[in-house]
Amino acid sequence: MLLTCDPTDTAAGMRLLEDLTTNANQVQQQVLKEILTQNANTEYLKAFLDGHATKNIFKNKVPVVNYEDIVPYIDRIANGEPSDIISAQPITELLTSSGTSGGQPKMMPSTAQELDRKAFFYNILVPVMNTYVEGLDQGKAMYLLFIKPEISTPAGLVARPVLTSYYKSSNFRDRPFNKFNVYTSPDETILCPDSKQSMYCQLLCGLLQRTEVLRVGAVFASAFLRAIKFLENHWRELCLNIRTGQLSDWITDPSCKNAVSLILSKPMPGLADLIEHECSGISWEGIIRKLWPRTKYVEVIVTGSMAQYISTLEFYSGGLPLVSTMYASSECYFGINLKPLCKPRDVSYTLLPNMAYFEFLPVIEDHEEKMQEEVCCNGKSDLESGINEEEWVKSETVDLVNVKVGHYYELVVTTFTGLYRYRVGDILVVTGFHNSAPQFRFVQRRNVVLSIDTDKTSEEDLLNAVTEAKLVIEPLGFLMTEYTSYADTTSIPGHYVLFWELQMRENTDQLPELDPVVMEQCCYRVEESLDSVYRRCRRKDKSIGPLEIRVVKHGTFDALMDFCLSQGSSVNQYKTPRCIKSEEATKVLDSRVVARFFSKNVPSWEPFRIEAKNLLSDRHRAV
Template sequence: MLLSCDLNEKEGSLKLVDDLTMNANQVQQQILKEILTQNADTEYLRGFLGSGKGFDRELFKNKVPIVKYEDIKPYIERIANGESSQIISAQPISELLTSSGTSGGQPKLMPSTAEDLNRKTFLYNLLVHVMNQYVDGLDQGKGMYLLFIKPEIKTPSGLMARPVLTSYYKSSNFRNRPFNKFNVYTSPDETILCQDSKQSMYCQLLCGLIQRHEVLRVGAVFASAFLRAIKFMEDHWQELCSNIRMGHVSDWITESSCRNAVLGILRQPNPELADLIESECKEKSWEGIIKRLWPRTKYIDVIVTGSMAQYIPTLDFYSGGLPLVSTMYASSECYFGINLNPLSEPSSVSYTLLPNMAYFEFLPVNKNRGEESEGVPCNVDSEMNCSKKEDKEVGEEKDEAVDLIQVKPGHYYELIVTTFTGLYRYRVGDILMVTGFHNNAPQFRFVQRQNVVLSIDTDKTNEEDLLRAVTEAKQLIDPLGFLLTEYTSYADTTSIPGHYVLFWELKARRGNPDQQLPAEMMEECCSTVEQSLDYVYRRCRSKDKSIGPLEIRVVRQGTFDALMDFCVSQGSSVNQYKTPRCVKSGEAIKIFNSRVVGRFMSKKTPSWEPYRMSTI
């Protein structure tokens, strides 16, 4: 339904957005009808609705349960192992998309179909017209987007399992995309599709520098990836300048199609350009380096909502005050919506969910204040603490779920989706706040991932993951007569790449209370924590190099008492206070850093390997 968006038809595309949002309820009902009619004979739906029921919205909401990944995992694993897609989808499952890791250490596998690619393409094409409303002259140059693919494997059934963006970049929809004056990149496809991430990064930056006067916008998918590119350029700018000066690509760029694509742009020596870039890069400070190297840049296109908000100050430093634009809201499960006011401040970004992308429901989340908001000043950077009524009966949960047009401004919800690809009433795990409406379609601010306490890149470490990893590490110090009495953590993004920091308060069972463990033992604890974290963290750390070595900072005894005193002074209840397992408050972090007596970094790279289908 309504998946046509011509890049050359600006007015028609914007009218389509108005039509979809004006008729949000009707479109949603039509989408649910199409999903249920199309998939009525699947094993999954027959198990709840019976045979031949066709479309019945009330029966669907009364009989089909709201589920988490563990509930649908067995069905997806059967397809991965060779059974028919008909288990969950009438359309053939064309691939499986790897999502964030679970507490078991493996990524989730999300079903996808050929038609699903059309939905993604539709959303990308809409974004072109939305941005063109707010920024003039985007047809007069190119975008320097740093895009990368990640490892993929074949399941026993022959289906590919890979990240959603890798799927899109390798698809014919991306490679054969219609090029018009608003849709031109400095990076040739060959550099984006290069399997070697270092060669890909180098070649994309080289192409962007050669075409610097044509660049009107720069970006990556996530803020973390863009900053990693800046750090890479800090380490390699002299070599990049040498390549431009000599008209030669470094010999270590060995991927032939990538190398040839770059040579097609480099063409000949350009010592004048090399000197100009060198003069900017050798300055003592890189403040404003984006505008200095790419002077025509109008904005930075990166996601800076959710956990990526921690990178905003660093982006502002490098960008020289350029607008930070978060254009869309999407996940491996589904592409949801777009930012119709892209030049809004990052803290005010709201996404409009497009009603033709999936069938949306929302599980209300309560805002707890006062005595219930235990540890809030130390744990989050907002005035509220989201908590949902957990462990309810399925029937009670179903009664709470509301439709797209029934949400209320100022209220918080967990997103639930029903898709064409075989997800039915699936809890995505995202907590959203309703900020208003565009026509009749609600707009949402992304608040947080459910239960996630640490995130640097695409990693999402929850409290359970962290506890398990710390428990493994503390077994190393127990035989030496030390107790780990308290711990907490935070994501340190002052370094590039960012890294996890754990604050440990230790106590010697006997002897000198100031006695400390050997540095080698603490470094081994760092490595053990890393090895105990999930697949996505270990991949980001080892393969993608997007996360730096984990650090443990040992604090003197009494530090966590000082944290509690601070939290109580900010309104937490003494009776219900619990040590937060992640701190984000700047004041709380200062309390810890002022009491550090030892700092230790992991000296080992954790082992990493792709998803092993033998575990299915």
Template structure:
């Protein structure tokens, strides 16, 4: 691209970002307007009428409407799903429901959906695209190798549709009717995204991406875990993919007729030169940098790498030669929250600037002495920790998200937040509490031990095992060789050292019960066979989750999944340290 065209693109991007600039400058007024609009629409719903008597007043709302969790609003949601009028919760039509992934519990939750939700989602995605274009040149005319998947929507007893957030967007008119050569210029045809079989879809995504390798300027998936799975899938299937490219014929096991027809058109005729090139790269001993070797024009990777996704960063760095990892936004089935206005920052430094126009946000101060303090979006304080409360247009009021965020700064007049952890994710076998944040830091320290070896930690989960006395923490690890596709050779001494490092990373409360009182037993790592965590994912997908939104639970609660893990254990090792934590 010429310098002059780069300047024109930047001018256009700045113009398109003006809406975001304006709302971030006027956050207080916009938040007040959003709440006023929500209350005007919904004050006479059955839910709000019991608190507000039809009055749409901010102070009365804050005084009378209680903070709620999902269990509090679940009966109302189920009544609407079963066929009662949507004015139980919302003054406007509820068009369907969004189903959460269900990986934090045993079953996905349903959240009411209206037309405004998808409109806001589109606004957030476009804003992220313009921010990327502002910071990275030379990507306007390229394509994304995007690992998008959908699952056929289901219906409630009343006939209202429900599906995941990603499926809802990808099947919406906003996506289906998108103009060509815009933010959604993808290597895969839509028929691959809509293929109901995840394995066929993954194979075809990769095949289309390989055939158009020179056009790929970014590789993307909603979560980093999906990208890691895609690379491992490529590692296990590259010979067959090369055979398809060499012959110009798609494998017979791709049965979906619509998907097969669209991919065959992209595959075209035989391409011996491309097949040889890909075979040469994939046949090397190490797959270090495989993304940039196969897709040499890739400028960055787009995927959420904050929260529990952070532990995939070293693996993606290995496969991509440390390409920039852009974590674009923070969103959920309840609402959109914010965007990353500094897309090229390091994953550890990612903060999200909240969008004050999508929902009304309040913040519950996370205080060790249980001081109850709730503030508006613009009144949060730098460095403090908060749990967001969401009031949206579709029927959630002062809903406790359970996420813990830290205020890291302000963009114009709008605060920026770093995702810290989920309140509900924790281990405990006695009176201690080990949080998600502590667990992830422990995993980072363990990865440093593995760095000099041939092993990579691909996936993990953990449980508090109280089946014996004293109880102890058990971590299930799936490891992979950096140079081989077979199960890696395991070094017990190295694994014991990992055990020690994980345990030393835990806090003083843990160690008081571990070393002084003997109320907690030695920490254990159980290494499982390769592919075990794919089997765990299959369990959750069978319950309604999609591969796009699936996140391996950090603390495993599913008995069915634990049974699969136990059947796959290769090695068990225990910590042999009696030293206090690394923080002491």
């Protein structure tokens, strides 16, 4: 079910949205029928459906699955077997998810037709924004967009992040450059494989066209803040380029140089003086408004783990609206925000019923009572803190139009690309309906406790990494009695912080002076033990800073427990949270820090292609 949307026709686009949301149930049934009719004879579905393509048989026979259940099929396609294992349409590439399995990015199947569906999704966003913000056709967007490394599977299929796939596609390159779709960044700068050159050239082009910019942004809040930090470090050089009309010599990418030269066509000393004046001020508060005075809003995702950046964004933006327009993943594009100018805490996404077939696993029927009873020291319920929600998930799914307001669900999708009843891992709460289509607030990723950028570290990942690091100090007579963590986003880039309470094997409360070299090795060992997405963000993308270990005095975690109990936690049910999100709880820990250590070395990161071969062969031996 591929629909077209002309982004220049706001009235038609809004009518289309009204039709989709009014007839959400009928659209969903048609989507499922089309998927099953098309794919009923694939190896995967045939094993359950025996060639039948009805909804009842599908829901009764096809199981709800996790990634581990489907990875053998993905591996076989990656190794060269035909696409009809799971999809009647050819699998043209594999999309690498930021989630991990065995330390590796997950790989999601994709088809050429899916790119058309994504193009529709982006086009339908335009009428929504035009409905709320006037005059967007009178200027440009300074969107800072980047590609990430791609690799080849053993069979030669390209595996790459979903946004890299879209930016490199003809759907992006050949998009109609209408009045709503003009960017300050030339495509050549977006597609530059060198992230530093790409960032520099995009910011330079944005500054050169500052009076035309009506909106700024990036996909994630973390990426936009990295750009601001980059600007803080390079504004003098950027001003020199603008003043002289000459691009810096270290910009060597030919496509970037040629594209930027068309915009940096002459010396502009007046513009350089203006930018220098604004950037050399005492504070960078409101710098976005100062440098791009016509900007109407900042477009970044600020829901989920990105919510931790809201206050920093507000500082730099000077009160501009923070707009989260869309909810999407590597598996599928899901929904859009029909009230884009709402406060970040109020963002809800309306799932578009033509994108996939959606089901929902209910999470704790008596959630209100549970949320009151299960209060942890983060000031949140166990559900909201990512604790034990797995045991609260029920087995029977609910269709899109049958979810209930105020109830929590885990999202399950059946896509046009070969995923059937797949648990995405996102926990959502229903906030209302737009016509017949429900609206959802993103609550959290299942099992994720730490995230700075696209990394998603689970409690198990963290435990394994800490266990590895303990091997460094245990031979020296140290015992780790407790640990916890939090994502520190007060600096750019943010970084992981681990609180460790240590004691000696001998019966003493006094710690000897800690050797910085040993503790720095502990930091490094933790980082080396985290998954490849984290290590890529640290080494390749530089979107995560060095990991920090803060050693706390004896008795600190007893004080943390006392604080948690004072906030309403149960003595019988209390356990040390492995991630702290409460500022008050963090202060309890920080007030007892006796030493701090940072990782001095950057963890290794090998191209995924090499790791994938080992992973695939290991899994084949296990299957």
